[in-house]
Amino acid sequence: MQPDAIPAGLARMLPGLRVAALTLLFFLLAASGFFLLIGQPPLRLFADLAAYAFGDAYSISESLVKAVPILFCALAVAVPARLGLISVGADGQLYAGAIAGTALVLAWTAAPMALLLPAMLLAGAAGGAAFGGIAGWLRARLGVNETIVTLLLNFIGLLLVNFLVYGPWKDPGNQGWPATIPFPDAATVPHLFGTRAHLGLLLAVAAAIALHLAVTMTRWGLVLAVLRGNARVGRMVGLAFGRNALLVFLIGGAMAGLAGIAETSAIQGRLQPGLSAGYGLTGFLVAWLAGHHFLRIVPLAVIAGGLLAAGDTLQLFAKVPAASTIVLQALLFIAALAASGLQRRRVAS
Numbered sequence: 001m002q003p004d005a006i007p008a009g010l011a012r013m014l015p016g017l018r019v020a021a022l023t024l025l026f027f028l029l030a031a032s033g034f035f036l037l038i039g040q041p042p043l044r045l046f047a048d049l050a051a052y053a054f055g056d057a058y059s060i061s062e063s064l065v066k067a068v069p070i071l072f073c074a075l076a077v078a079v080p081a082r083l084g085l086i087s088v089g090a091d092g093q094l095y096a097g098a099i100a101g102t103a104l105v106l107a108w109t110a111a112p113m114a115l116l117l118p119a120m121l122l123a124g125a126a127g128g129a130a131f132g133g134i135a136g137w138l139r140a141r142l143g144v145n146e147t148i149v150t151l152l153l154n155f156i157g158l159l160l161v162n163f164l165v166y167g168p169w170k171d172p173g174n175q176g177w178p179a180t181i182p183f184p185d186a187a188t189v190p191h192l193f194g195t196r197a198h199l200g201l202l203l204a205v206a207a208a209i210a211l212h213l214a215v216t217m218t219r220w221g222l223v224l225a226v227l228r229g230n231a232r233v234g235r236m237v238g239l240a241f242g243r244n245a246l247l248v249f250l251i252g253g254a255m256a257g258l259a260g261i262a263e264t265s266a267i268q269g270r271l272q273p274g275l276s277a278g279y280g281l282t283g284f285l286v287a288w289l290a291g292h293h294f295l296r297i298v299p300l301a302v303i304a305g306g307l308l309a310a311g312d313t314l315q316l317f318a319k320v321p322a323a324s325t326i327v328l329q330a331l332l333f334i335a336a337l338a339a340s341g342l343q344r345r346r347v348a349s
Contacts, residue, residue, distance in 0.1 A: 089150025097257025100127025128257015
């Protein structure tokens with residue numbers, strides 16, 4: 001078939017499909033080499049990964065549990081990226097959302113679920129938005145590099161959680177373990193179908209759909225595209241880069257803040273250290289692999305969640321080091337970079 005005989009829609013999809021296929025091939029080769037290096041048979045480990053991630057109802061539910069914070073954090077990265085801004089601060093925003101939501105729960109413990117649950121989620125979103133807004137305001141008003149600011153805020157968010165659970169918010173009946181009191185039932189995000197998967201999954205998917213519609217079907221999406229392409233031209237026609245920089249960081253921070261309070265409420269049951277198992281960086285990887293396309297982020301977040309869930313199980317049953325999951329994520333990122341580089345060279349030539 002001649003190139004001009006290919007339907008226009010398929011022609012637009014071919015580069016992306018080629019990159020996806022090359023990424024998968026490179027990842028399988030690199031992961032096989034890693035498994036051989038640690039003395040594990042690659043085929044058996046690949047089969048175990050698939051089974052432990054999506055082999056039965058329990059595995060699927062655990063993969064979805066991991067996917068929720070990854071999906072929210074990926075959205076937190078993708079929203080600023082629509083303006084050409086690079087945020088690596090989803091972890092800090094996640095912690096800020098957990099802190100803000102927990103503060104409301106501790107102050108309003110006896111409130112009924114109809115009031116406490118939505119207020120807790122809104123507080124979590126507001127806390128994450130405030131943390132993201134710091135980077136957005138500094139970028140908009142002072143031209144400070146948003147990547148450095150968001151990276152540093154990650155450490156501040158983590159240390160704030162540690163300060164609170166070791167200090168003023170520590171449960172005195174916890175026998176020395178640093179954590180707040182358990183959340184009341186009225187502040188627990190409902191679980192789905194008797195599993196650990198929870199309502200946060202539906203909220204995250206709804207947020208991804210809403211953001212997709214916002215950037216594809218509204219004037220705001222066009223404004224972001226123009227400013228991303230050439231901010232100087234955008235300013236010349238009256239578009240405000242600074243105001244939109246603040247806005248995208250507020251929205252992105254709210255997404256990560258929801259991840260933090262949902263994970264605290266539904267999974268941990270209290271605020272405690274180690275809330276984020278690297279969800280922010282995994283979300284960054286997912287957003288990048290999806291090309292910051294909100295709908296593509298959803299299945300990729302589920303796959304990444306499956307990889308994390310399977311890694312936990314492999315550690316128990318196959319005696320594979322827990323760090324193997326992090327190595328596999330790194331290999332996936334390297335494979336995607338290599339595939340994208342080859343595609344760009346092919347187009348350039």
